[in-house]
Amino acid sequence: MSNWGAWAEYAVAEAASCIPLLDTVRDEDAAAMIVNPLTALAMFDIVKQEGEKAFIMTAGASQLCKLIIGLAKEEGFRPIVTVRRDEQIPLLKELGAAHALNEKAADFEAALREVMKAEQPRIFLDAVTGPLASVIFNVMPKRSRWIVYGRLDAEATVIREPGQLIFQHKRIEGFWLAEWMRQFRDRLGPAVLEAQKRFSDGRWSTDVTAVVPLDEAMARLSDELVKPNGKVFVKP
Template sequence: MTLPSQMRGLLLVGDGYTRTPSAAALEAMEPYLEPGSIAVPAPGPTQALIKVSLASINPSDIAFIKGQYGQPRVKGRPAGFEGVGVVVATGDDPYAKSLAGKRVAFATGVSNWGAWADYAVAEAASCIPLIDTVRDEDAAAMIVNPLTALAMFDIVREEGEKAFIMTAGASQLCKLIIGLAKEAGFRPIVTVRRDEQIPLLRDLGAAHVLNEKAANFEAVLRETMKAEQPRIFLDAVTGPLASTIFNAMPKRARWIVYGRLEAEPTVIREPGQLIFQHKRVEGFWLAEWMRQFRDRLGLAVLEAQKRFSDGRWSTDVTAVVPLDEAMARLPDELAKPNGKVFIKP
């Protein structure tokens, strides 16, 4: 196959990290990205070059382009951590070569050749050959949210308590976890910001859906914590909301932070709880989990594909935005609730 010499992409304007915190919302693209044309990259020995069919947008992508993620930006390279496409070239590694011509879900990781472009580079080990019954919309979001959902629900299972609590309850990730919990007989408690999200999440299997904006939120939260006694708190928000929830939780509670949607500082209201109630705060990063639990990764990938293929899981789509329209449209599309936004080269 003859490849073009140039490709389109949404290229990073900044380099490295920034020390200026900001909220997770993307107000405009221009401070962080610019459209451009660059040379099509060549894959390294253990890598694959993928012609991108669809690329997803996650909160981690927004944190990354703002310089607030755990990976430095490289100015002039495309952004975008995951997508779906067809492998059009590979390095000489035997496994990489076995992917040639296959449709794969992929994560770009530290390759610094992101998915918001015509072509992306990923390590072959970060490519998942797909079964035909998995839609592109599900495949493009196959890695970050599904694997995080399976990994974090394993934490819930291992803790043993049936009830657990999550912020950002209407997110795609939380919806996946709610589905897992319902099947296993667990009782997820979730927070939302809009009343209209409550019936949807109850129908999916949430035991309690609390509107954090309600006047009686703290009172209802305390009652729910007393009744359900959740030990695990999966938090994508941080800030005052998370502090309030953690403060209301029972002894031996674990606050597991995997995102930061709130720019406000996060405060431990009563540090004595860490000492005398044996509460603790920890982080979850999927990349680290994948390195630490390689023995679980293959089974998790297989389980995610099965769930998307048989309809137990499905990605809610807000919009599919052509690459050439992304600079103008993405901020408005990302502001809409309840679904994912994709970029189509």
């Protein structure tokens, strides 16, 4: 298995680093409480501060993007997402995506240009980088911000037109949740509580591929981990 982790019956931690859980939060949601939920809340706050209703995200079928789509739908924003398979599109549209584009489609770049022209998004939340991100950033309007928070594509990322950084005031920056938590300590507690409330009342939920009993883990984990877009949990 290429995935890694740790197992222990007990762990010692500083009390200040622990998060009290509401009784209404499922174990599956609690196990995925930190990275995706807090990143979703933090990055959607960036979108709101920018002021434009439309924004674009790669890896649109990921758990993180689904959480952001839910936030956007509630507040009348128009997320544009890219995916790798047509069958992912209907669910994302149902969740609240204004546009879902298959990056593997022959007409992807033409469709992307049409959507960019109509929606004028200035925030690009990118988990992929590589050629896909280069295409998207190149066709975005003036004063756009490319915010990189992952690198799913190992291929080199090329800036098609560096002059856009000068004459169109485009920007490239990174987002790292650990840095956000250090910088905005006063927001951490309210964000954790907000995430728990959303999981408790059903506005958010964790996509679960499988819950594997511990005594079956060695036999089943490899097969379960290759399935897309869901979490795999090991249960004692």
